[in-house]
Each structure stands twice: as C-alpha cells, then as structure tokens.
Amino acid sequence: MHFIAGVILSTIFQTAHVMPDSVYPLPDEEGNIENNWVVHHLFPHISHVHYPKISPIIKEVTDQYGITYREQPTFLKAIGQHAKMLKLLGRKR
Numbered sequence: 001m002h003f004i005a006g007v008i009l010s011t012i013f014q015t016a017h018v019m020p021d022s023v024y025p026l027p028d029e030e031g032n033i034e035n036n037w038v039v040h041h042l043f044p045h046i047s048h049v050h051y052p053k054i055s056p057i058i059k060e061v062t063d064q065y066g067i068t069y070r071e072q073p074t075f076l077k078a079i080g081q082h083a084k085m086l087k088l089l090g091r092k093r
Contacts, residue, residue, distance in 0.1 A: 015081075015082045016078070019081050019082060019085055020081055020084050020085045021070060055071070059071070
C-alpha cells in the first residue's frame with residue numbers, strides 16, 4: 001500500500017517540478033536568489049481540481065507581463081519530459 005502511494009505521489013510531484021526546461025537559480029553569497037520574485041505555488045489554498053479552470057487566466061496574465069509560463073499539454077507528455085530530465089540528471093559529468 002505504501003509503495004503504491006509513494007509511486008503515485010512521486011509521479012505527480014516530480015512531473016510538476018522536475019522538467020528539462022526547469023530553471024534552478026543559484027543563491028548569491030548571502031544566500032539570496034535574485035530572480036525569485038514569486039514562488040511557483042501561486043495559490044496554495046486552491047484545490048488542484050480547479051487548476052484547469054484557472055490555468056488559462058494565469059497564462060493570459062503571464063503573457064501580458066512577459067513572464068514565462070511552462071506547461072505540458074497532457075499528463076503523458078509530462079511523464080515523457082520527466083523521463084528525459086531523469087536521463088539528463090543521470091548522465092556522467
């Protein structure tokens with residue numbers, strides 16, 4: 001039971017956070033991240049079931065202000081992009 005729950009949770013969270021085009025800025029000497037103008041959880045108290053309805057609104061606002069809005073068209077596409085990222089992370093340097 002815990003294994004299945006872990007696989008489901010990791011699949012959902014990882015595909016939402018680790019993608020090949022994700023940006024991981026580094027902090028400066030004081031530990032500050034200069035371009036961290038907002039966390040990626042814009043609406044922490046809104047249930048994920050509302051995301052399909054609010055996504056077009058967020059996309060419109062980010063376009064208006066020239067902010068990059070990253071999205072995958074389907075969950076399967078997100079899984080594929082995540083697998084690509086894991087392959088990149090697993091390469092020898």
